[in-house]
Amino acid sequence: MSGRFGDIATYAILSLLAVFFATPFVWMLSLALRTPSEIYLGAARLIPDAPTLGNFARILSDAAFLTYLWNGLKLSALGGGLAVALAIPAAYAFSRLDFRRKEAALIAILAVQMISPLVILVPLYRWMGSLGLLNLDASVIALYGALGMPLAVWLLKVAFDAIPREIEEAAIVDGASRWQVLMRITLPLARPGLASAFVLAMVTNWSQFLVPFILLERDRDWPISVAIFNFAGSVSASTTQLLAAACLVAVVPAVAVFVFLQRMIVSALIAGALKG
Amino acid sequence: MTTARGPAPADGRPWPWLVPAVLFLAAFYAVPVVDVVRLAFSDATLIRAPERWSTDALRALMRDPALREVLVTTVVFTAVNVVALQAMGLLITLTLVRGEARGLRGMTAFRTLVLAAWVVPGIANGLIWQILFDEAPYGTLNSLLGFAGLGPVAWLSDPDMALASAVIANLWQGTAFSMIVFYAARRGIDPTLYEVAAIDGASPWRTFRSVTLPLLRTAIAVNTVLVAVQTLNTFDAILALTGGGPGRATEVLSLFTFNTVFYNLDLAGGSVLALILFLLAMVMATLVFGWLGRER
Numbered sequence: 001m002s003g004r005f006g007d008i009a010t011y012a013i014l015s016l017l018a019v020f021f022a023t024p025f026v027w028m029l030s031l032a033l034r035t036p037s038e039i040y041l042g043a044a045r046l047i048p049d050a051p052t053l054g055n056f057a058r059i060l061s062d063a064a065f066l067t068y069l070w071n072g073l074k075l076s077a078l079g080g081g082l083a084v085a086l087a088i089p090a091a092y093a094f095s096r097l098d099f100r101r102k103e104a105a106l107i108a109i110l111a112v113q114m115i116s117p118l119v120i121l122v123p124l125y126r127w128m129g130s131l132g133l134l135n136l137d138a139s140v141i142a143l144y145g146a147l148g149m150p151l152a153v154w155l156l157k158v159a160f161d162a163i164p165r166e167i168e169e170a171a172i173v174d175g176a177s178r179w180q181v182l183m184r185i186t187l188p189l190a191r192p193g194l195a196s197a198f199v200l201a202m203v204t205n206w207s208q209f210l211v212p213f214i215l216l217e218r219d220r221d222w223p224i225s226v227a228i229f230n231f232a233g234s235v236s237a238s239t240t241q242l243l244a245a246a247c248l249v250a251v252v253p254a255v256a257v258f259v260f261l262q263r264m265i266v267s268a269l270i271a272g273a274l275k276g
Numbered sequence: 277m278t279t280a281r282g283p284a285p286a287d288g289r290p291w292p293w294l295v296p297a298v299l300f301l302a303a304f305y306a307v308p309v310v311d312v313v314r315l316a317f318s319d320a321t322l323i324r325a326p327e328r329w330s331t332d333a334l335r336a337l338m339r340d341p342a343l344r345e346v347l348v349t350t351v352v353f354t355a356v357n358v359v360a361l362q363a364m365g366l367l368i369t370l371t372l373v374r375g376e377a378r379g380l381r382g383m384t385a386f387r388t389l390v391l392a393a394w395v396v397p398g399i400a401n402g403l404i405w406q407i408l409f410d411e412a413p414y415g416t417l418n419s420l421l422g423f424a425g426l427g428p429v430a431w432l433s434d435p436d437m438a439l440a441s442a443v444i445a446n447l448w449q450g451t452a453f454s455m456i457v458f459y460a461a462r463r464g465i466d467p468t469l470y471e472v473a474a475i476d477g478a479s480p481w482r483t484f485r486s487v488t489l490p491l492l493r494t495a496i497a498v499n500t501v502l503v504a505v506q507t508l509n510t511f512d513a514i515l516a517l518t519g520g521g522p523g524r525a526t527e528v529l530s531l532f533t534f535n536t537v538f539y540n541l542d543l544a545g546g547s548v549l550a551l552i553l554f555l556l557a558m559v560m561a562t563l564v565f566g567w568l569g570r571e572r
Contacts, residue, residue: 010375014386017368021389024404024448027416031407041414086296093293102290109297111561112305116509118530119550120304122537123311126322146304149297207397209512214538225397229516232403240407247400247407258395259388266391266456273460 028251031244032056039240055245064219065227065249072223073253075137075212076205079144083201084156084194086149091156092182096165106157113150117143121214128215140215144208148201155200158272159193160186196268199261206254224250309554315547322541333544342524342532349439350508350529356443357450357507358500364447365454365499370488373462387455394452402516405445406432409517435525438518442526445513450506454499461495462488494568501564505557529553 026046031039033051059065093099094106124143125134133139167189168181176184187194209225216222222230228250232243258265316333318326337343368390375383396404408416409431421427431441465488473483511531514520520527520535527535530553537546 006374007378007380010371010378010380011382013367013371014375014382017364018386018389021393021448024408025392027408028404039414086300089293089295090297093290097290097293099290105294107565109301111558111565112301114505114509114557114561115305115309116530116550116553116557118509118511118533119312119554120308122533122543122546122550123308123315124304126543127311142300143304146300149300153297203395207395207399209397209399209515210534225399228403229399232406232516240410243403244407247403251396251400251404254395254397255392259392262388262391266387269456270460270463273457 028244028248031241032248034241036239036241055241056249058242059245059249065224065246067220068222068224068227069249069253071137071221072206072225072250075140075144075223076202076208078137078141079205080148080198080202082141082145083148083152084198086145087152087156087197088182088187088194090149091153091160092186094153094157095160096168096178106154109150109153117147117208117210121210125214134215135217135221136215137221140212143211143215144201144205147208147211148204152197152201155197155268155272156190156193159190159197159268162193162271163189192264193268195261196265199257199265200269203254203258312547312550312554315543316551318544318547320543320547322537322543326544333542334548337545337548345524346527346529346532349524349527353439353442353526353528354504354507357446358503360443360447361450361454361503362458362496362499364451365458366492368451368455369458369462370484372459390452390455393449396449398449398510398512399516401445401449402513402518405441405448405513406517409441432518433522435522438522438525442514442517445517446507449513450503453506454503457495457499457502458492461492465491497567498564501560505560508553508556 030046030048032055033053034048035050035052035054038048038050090109094102128134128139163186168185171181171185172178206223207225208223209229212221212223213226213229216226219230228243228246231246315326317329317331319328319330319332320326372383372387410416411418411428411431411433413419413422413428415428417431418428421429430437432438469487469491470483473487478486508528509530511528511534514526514528514531515534518526520531529549533546533549533553536542536549540546
């Protein structure tokens with residue numbers, strides 16, 4: 001297919017798909033800007049006659065919601081940081097050292113990624129209960145570290161592989177230890193890879209529902225993902241506009257970060273996929 | 277893939293480097309999985325430690341008529357998603373690649389839109405689609421269909437439709453992943469193959485059948501397994517969308533496991549189910565890595 005006809009077909013296909021992918025976002029925004037009476041007008045009022053920011057104001061002026069957002073940010077950032085910190089030395093070894101069964105170990109780490117968090121949460125909930133570790137941010141963060149680490153190892157290995165060995169060898173000849181080389185030379189050079197791995201882990205954590213839902217029982221400890229689920233269970237259809245606003249508040253931070261950094265993240269993912 | 281081999285590293289012992297990662301994997305994966313096996317053959321509940329060891333939990337589950345229903349739903353839901361997500365991901369990839377090759381505008385914007393849906397938290401995904409599927413006359417999709425003189429559709433209250441609705445919600449969010457894998461694989465195809473096909477006067481369909489599809493075989497195999505595992509493992513969108521209903525119409529295995537443990541407090545039964553989930557994931561992991569190993 002070439003030429004003008006093909007271009008028209010390309011745009012036709014993408015426009016149809018764009019409607020599908022954009023509708024939920026556009027609709028949530030439309031609903032979130034409506035007054036209660038306009039909710040009942042359905043599709044007849046895509047653009048509200050009397051748009052209001054009142055729904056967002058109500059959500060964001062609720063101290064509890066700000067706490068949920070903060071909890072979400074705190075847990076996902078620290079969990080993502082832990083995942084990357086754990087992955088750095090392992091990925092470095094996979095990239096720079098030769099050892100027996102390296103391939104097998106790398107595959108085993110990836111296979112772990114396929115285990116559902118639900119499987120490990122069943123026994124973990126019991127242990128953490130008997131050890132008094134429930135309702136602690138540290139428990140959630142530790143689990144996020146374990147859940148995010150395999151993908152981070154993979155992404156960082158690809159990032160380290162792209163850094164020429166010669167740069168490190170010069171430093172080793174000068175008497176630096178491997179650890180010093182990693183900290184002072186390799187990591188600064190691998191910044192884009194590190195950032196991609198961190199942001200991906202963080203966005204995944206932001207979406208996590210099951211882990212905090214099970215490990216955190218107190219309302220004030222919840223991240224936003226758990227809070228909106230609970231919020232949805234507590235409102236009637238007459239407050240659809242509030243629920244829509246709450247969903248957007250939960251969705252926008254992750255989408256914004258991702259869209260802003262997508263070029264970097266997507267190229268890291270594509271590099272990872274090509275190697276795999 | 278071989279990397280450049282520099283002079284042998286001063287110390288080739290990987291252990292000091294691997295210790296943190298291995299400790300976490302052991303504490304949060306290996307030991308819990310062993311414990312799941314142990315609990316599956318016990319009489320433990322969420323509030324009582326195991327006292328007796330038996331296969332009672334396994335047998336009780338086999339007799340449970342709900343399990344059959346749940347397994348059928350799981351297989352149907354997973355299979356439909358595997359096909360739908362990849363078909364959509366492939367369509368988007370090939371259209372995008374064509375548009376980019378022609379230098380058309382808006383390709384990056386479209387890709388960004390698809391990726392934006394990907395990072396929506398599963399719970400929010402379920403809630404958003406629940407609002408869209410609202411069956412009241414003013415519900416989004418039904419009022420849109422009303423303009424076209426169609427509907428109303430019982431999106432969430434009809435059992436068969438509810439499963440289709442869950443697929444639609446998952447398609448919205450999950451397509452981006454397939455798109456990334458296919459996009460990477462498509463860019464890895466040697467462009468001269470397409471030039472040769474063009475010189476030979478091959479039709480677009482012929483080029484797709486004889487060049488693109490065979491060379492994307494590995495990507496399709498990998499995608500099939502990863503999408504299947506992902507679909508098996510996640511249920512937060514379904515939990516928020518339908519809660520598994522109406523009846524058990526959308527209750528997939530992972531949601532059933534969650535309900536068994538955390539609502540019925542049946543830890544032994546839930547452990548059997550978790551074990552099934554684990555084994556399914558491992559079988560699929562073996563399939564994909566076995567396939568990749570042979571391709572290399």
